Amino acid sequence: MAKIDFGGTVEDVVMRNEFPLDKARQVLSNEVVAVLGYGVQGPAQALNMRENGIQVIVGQLADTSYWEKALKDGWVPGKTLFSLEEAAKQATIIQYLVSDAGQMAVWPRLKPCLKDGDALYFSHGFSIVYKEQTGVVPPEFVDVIMVAPKGSGTSVRANFLSGSGINSSFAIFQDYTGRARERTIALGIAIGSGYLFPTTFQSEVYSDLTGERGILMGALAGVMEAQYNVLRKNGHSPSEAFNETVEELTQSLIRLVGQNGMDWMYANCSTTAQRGALDWRHKFSAAVAPVFDELYSSVVTGEETRIVLAANSAPDYLEKLTAELREMRKSEMWRAGAAVRALRPENWGK
């Protein structure tokens, strides 16, 4: 593993060049990998592995939209596409990529399909860490491993196709065969990771649940809405409020942060902007810190997973989520956003 200095703390990282694809293929040469679930992560990981020369099969409930999607992607019923249970029985590595609530529901049917020496693979620490809630307690005769891509399945696939790679964290919860580590890293490389950070199931799930509820999704939407509403309340037009809140961020400033860091973005803005942002940054940080503390503790106590399991186990969970997203899309702010996006020259006439 490479030793990398992250702002003064030295951490281990597995780079693709020190564990190349040929080595991953060799480690996985006698394995059949079953990807269970063909939602968002499932297709990305399954297709990337297939194209990387790994023996892959897919398990998915038949006669669903996800089954149709698997057919379109070239998986063949009875050969490479099966029910969840059948795929698990045929495989030596079982990638459990149904939704987290789905993992709880399917577990009583999956557990009897596991064989001595199999590896049970997750892309999130959820089911294992919150086992009191999910009931997912693997038998002692399997490896229990994780590779968690740090991005949407859509990006896992897009980055693979563009020749780059997503970064992923990896962890070993149970090493029955003595091969858990090499299996995990080989799978991480085979699904298209550019590099892999070691973690534990618990650290992964605590940080991931906090991140998505926080800055990556929940805080992002909340802070944007708050600023947009203040501008509107003070008489600014929807287009002006949207441009100053979202469009300038997504089309210009956040790209500079991604390229070269926050100070680089600041340095490329006016000195007027820099002076104000440097001052107000501290006020915002102090204002939201208690909310982040509350969020982290809600993750650790299991309250967040309790809410997820209750809501996403309901038969109509997808309709409800879709309805809430529709409500967001139909708000004035995001309707203004659609109009602003349509004005980008590359979208003219679309």
Ligand SMILES: NC(=O)c1ccc[n+]([C@@H]2O[C@H](COP(=O)([O-])OP(=O)(O)OC[C@H]3O[C@@H](n4cnc5c(N)ncnc54)[C@H](OP(=O)(O)O)[C@@H]3O)[C@@H](O)[C@H]2O)c1
């Ligand atoms: N989304 C991401 O980009 C992302 C990123 C990193 C990690 N992860 C992790 O990857 C795993 C898979 O997540 P995902 O977002 O890809 O899942 P998803 O799209 O929400 O999952 C859909 C899949 O789960 C199945 N499913 C849902 N509820 C089910 C139930 N009650 N019984 C049986 N199957 C059920 C669906 O099949 P049906 O047709 O049966 O509904 C479908 O195959 C999760 O652990 C997640 O935390 C996801």
